[in-house]
Amino acid sequence: MSRPLVLAVDDEADLLELIRITLGRMDVSAVTASTVAEAKLQLERHRPDLCLTDLCLPDGTGLDLLRYINAHYPELPVAMITAHGNMESAVAAMKAGAFxxxxKPVDLSALRNLVESALRLRGRAITTEARSGSEPPLLGDSPAMQQIRTLIAKLARTQAPVFITGESGTGKELAARLIHAQGPRRDGPFVPVNCGAIPHDLVESELFGHKKGSFTGAVTDKEGLFQAAAGGTLFLDELADLPLSAQVKLLRAIQEKSVRPVGAAREVPVNVRLISASHRDLAREVEEGRFRQDLFYRINVIELRLPPLRERPEDIRPLATHILRKLSPMAVGTVAPRLSEEAMAALMRYSFPGNVRELENILERALALCEGECIEVKDLYLPTNEERLNMLVPVGSARTALDQAHSNQAAARTLGMTPLAFEYSLARLGIEDRSRRLWRKT
Incomplete structure (x- = not known):
């Protein structure tokens, strides 16, 4: 079977190149276009498996292209690239039929997940290292990581709920996958769920399923994620983002080991191991009334804390070496790019508010932009000292600027900061994980 093909439409040549490189490492081909007219020609020539289009194009909008595809290629899934914070446009696109x-700035991890989901929908499922069960163990020789690997081996032998804490990008999902892979449920499914990505009015349907006709748009019966994880592990990431109403029903599902799909007359038994995670302090969320205390006690039977990368700088070198090896082309005769000692020293000095995920995005960007076989300091695009000082913006000021501005760029200008420094401030303050964003349009 030929490689899956994605049509990427955007008027930013650099972004198209980054998307093409990212897809190439997934063994997915890409064709590109910069206008609606070019996209229509590419659709006729290539018949892609997925269209990924920016919302704003020189001769129209991504919604125009979406409507054209719905009319002429109704089976083709379309995903939109939207400016960060422009949820109105994203919702409008979803209502118009977007997949x-x-x-923006495009998070490559989210992009890879989106592409994999769309290709599975088209019957063109792909196998990548992260999804094939060959994910490497948590790397690092620091005492902290050695202790965590030992604890994971112990946790894998129990069926008790595990709550994984740690900053964004520390590898909470990877730790959950390792607990699953080393335990008796390894042959069952591992179902990861980002609770913060589910619209509040759809949480119950997504987690527990629904019956046909139970609400507008429920045209068929749908299995929930609890049922999808039967015999395996359900990983609820960013659990603190669940609304209180959903927390009540989740608590009952855990206690009764059964769920009731929306519109169903009776409960359905489920057999799953629950692992949950959050980068927030759930104890504080409980104190402030945003998280149920009884649910907290139920999911926090065993806690596993993953340390931030700045607490284990000795692990940066082996992590960077592994990431570069994974990201580099594997063709015969190809020499994998390496980090110069000056670049490695710069990484060792950097505090990594986005942790391992940020390190991977920094190196992936550097691979795309460097010339030659050696990555230098200039290819890393690390924040300057001034930007690091600007990261100390108070949380109240950051929230106020976000509330009053229409974009990150505008909020940064309000505070007298560069957009890059402002995004890293948000990451440090825990307002939202922006440090993992790769592409920044300023």
Whole structure:
């Protein structure tokens, strides 16, 4: 079977190149276009398996292209690229029939997940290292990581609920996958769920399923994620983002080991192991009334804390070496790019508010932009000292600027900061994980 093909439409040549490189490492081909007219020609020539289009194009909009595809290629999934914070456009696109959306600055991890989901929908499922069960163990020789690997091996032998804490990008999902892979449920499914990505009015349907006709748009029976994880592990990431109404029903599902699909007359038994995670302090969320205390006690039977990368700088070198090896082309005769000692020293000095995920995005960007076989300091695009000082903006000021501005760029200008420094401030303050965003349009 030929490689899956994605049509990427955007008027930013650099972004198209980054998307093409990212898809190439997934063994997915890409054709590109910069206008609606070019996209129509590419659709006729290539018949892609997925269209990924920016919302704003020189001769129209991504919604125009979406409507054209719905009329002429109704089976083709379309995903939108939207400006960050422009949820109105994202919702409008979803209502018009878009498969999904990804926000600028584009998070490559989210992009890969989106592409994999769309290709599975088209019957063109792909196998990548992260999804094939060959995910490497948590890397690092620091005492902290050695202790965590030992604890994971112990946790894998129990069926008790595990709550994984740690900053964004520390590898909480990878730790959950390792607990699953080393335990007796390894042959069952591992179902990861980002609770923050589910619209509040759809949480119950997504988690527990629904019956046909139970609400507008429920045209068929749908299995929930609890049922999809039967015999395996359900990983609820960013659990603190669940609304209180959903927390009540989740608590009952855990206690009774059964769920009731929306519109169903009776409960359905489920057999799953629950692992949950959050980068927030759930104890504080409980104190402030945003998280149920009884649910907290139920999911926090065993806690696993993943340390931030700045607490284990000795792990940066082996992590960077592994990431570069994974990201580099594997063709015969190809020499994998390496980090110069100056670049490695710069990484060792950097505090990594986005942790391992940020390190991977920094290196992936550097691979795309460097010339030659050696990555230098200039290819890393690390924040300057001034930008690091600007990261100390108070949380109240950051929230106020976000509330009053229409974009990150505008909020940054309000505070007298560069957009890059402002995004890293948000990451440090825990307002939202922006440090993992790769592409920044300023």
């Amino acid at each position: 999904d959306f990804v926000a």
